[in-house]
Amino acid sequence: GIQVEQSPPDLILQEGANSTLRCNFxxxxxxxxxxxxxxxxxxxxxxxxxxxxxxxxxxSATTVATERYSLLYISSSQxxxxxxxxxxxxxYSSASKIIFGSGTxxxxxx
Amino acid sequence: xQTIHQWPATLVQPVGSPLSLECTVEGTSNPNLYWYRQAAGxxxxxxxxxxxIGQISSEVPQNLSASRPQDRQxxxxxxxxxxxxxxxxxxxxxxxxxxxxAFFGQGTRLTVV
Numbered sequence: 260g261i262q263v264e265q266s267p268p269d270l271i272l273q274e275g276a277n278s279t280l281r282c283n284f285x286x287x288x289x290x291x292x293x294x295x296x297x298x299x300x301x302x303x304x305x306x307x308x309x310x311x312x313x314x315x316x317x318x319s320a321t322t323v324a325t326e327r328y329s330l331l332y333i334s335s336s337q338x339x340x341x342x343x344x345x346x347x348x349x350x351y352s353s354a355s356k357i358i359f360g361s362g363t364x365x366x367x368x369x
Numbered sequence: 370x371q372t373i374h375q376w377p378a379t380l381v382q383p384v385g386s387p388l389s390l391e392c393t394v395e396g397t398s399n400p401n402l403y404w405y406r407q408a409a410g411x412x413x414x415x416x417x418x419x420x421x422i423g424q425i426s427s428e429v430p431q432n433l434s435a436s437r438p439q440d441r442q443x444x445x446x447x448x449x450x451x452x453x454x455x456x457x458x459x460x461x462x463x464x465x466x467x468x469x470x471a472f473f474g475q476g477t478r479l480t481v482v
Contacts, residue, residue, distance in 0.1 A: 289467065289468065290467070290468065290469075290470075290471075292470060292471060294473075299475075300407075300457050300459075300475075300476045300478065301473070301475050301476065302459065302473040302476075304470055304472065307469075307470040309468075345412070345413065347413075347471070349463075349467075349471075351467060356403075356415055356418055356428070357403060357415070357418075357461065357463070357471050358415070359405075359412055359413040359415075360412065361411075361412040362412050
């Protein structure tokens with residue numbers, strides 16, 4: 260099945276710093292999403308981005324489907340950005356299962 | 370708008386007891402439904418998914434089972450819980466049409482003692 264790899268696994272930054280999280284996938288995909296898991300475990304939808312670039316405030320994401328990767332950018336980090344960020348993909352030929360990467364744990368220090 | 374409900378939020382159960390977690394979706398028809406488990410500090414493992422009533426696919430052999438008795442209801446069960454069943458369980462849905470976002474419930478934190 261399709262493999263999803265996220266890097267880095269852990270990232271510690273000072274408040275105000277910028278960061279780039281990467282998601283590589285082993286085969287072509289039909290859907291790709293970025294999620295933020297908050298300290299209570301809830302998965303918050305950030306972006307639905309099978310291709311192209313989107314921006315939402317301090318966050319933006321780019322997916323280059325032909326090269327099988329996606330990037331999540333966080334600018335001017337705040338302590339509330341802390342948590343785990345997951346990339347998840349769907350490939351229809353794999354029965355449309357949503358497959359997650361192992362996540363990037365982001366810690367923002369005040 | 371569509372919403373997903375999952376309950377209970379937390380559960381402490383003794384080893385050997387049964388389990389039933391319920392997930393319901395509102396505002397859509399014929400959704401794809403998913404159960405995931407997350408061990409402490411780990412990623413999300415897909416347990417079951419369903420594309421329709423009575424249609425369940427299992428991803429990993431385990432002590433759990435799933436059922437979909439109604440279009441928008443997905444139930445995760447066990448006859449006898451094991452310590453290794455502890456974890457955070459998440460239900461999710463996306464549209465059968467494809468090319469749409471998936472949305473997750475708030476999760477159930479299960480501790481087997």
